[in-house]
Amino acid sequence: MTSTTPKSPVTAVSGLISFVLVVGGASGLLHEWLDWIHFMGFVRFLVPEGYEIYGYGVMVALGIAVGAAGEATAGWRRT
Template identity: 80%
Template sequence: MTSNTPKSPLTAVTGLLSFVLVVGGASGLLHEWLGWIHFMGFVRFLAPDGYESYSYVVMVVLGVAVGAAGDTLTRRGRA
């Protein structure tokens, strides 16, 4: 089932931000733990030295939270 209602720009931005945070954080964690796959290398500039693993976990959690907030905004707009 498809919906004919257009998405708001805020929904698109939160979806993109959520994707970047989750994929960037997961990529950073894989790079820290396994030493390979540095897919989104720019996120390493967001992590302070010595706290990379913690920063990448925070990025993943924040990305999930932003995605959930965007989904809530989308559902609230339909009602």
């Protein structure tokens, strides 16, 4: 059986932010390298013009870091 322990709000929000950053960054990289469509087109406003490759790479790395930090805080319990 699996545990039905509810997730904390911090873990849920960090998971959402992590998803948006990783998918948006990967989508931007695919658009720059292969000229595919933007899956999440709004992220192009977060990256300075001329530095798209670096910006999208930083977004992917930041998304992974936020996801890892959110999972690390998942075990914390407030007493």
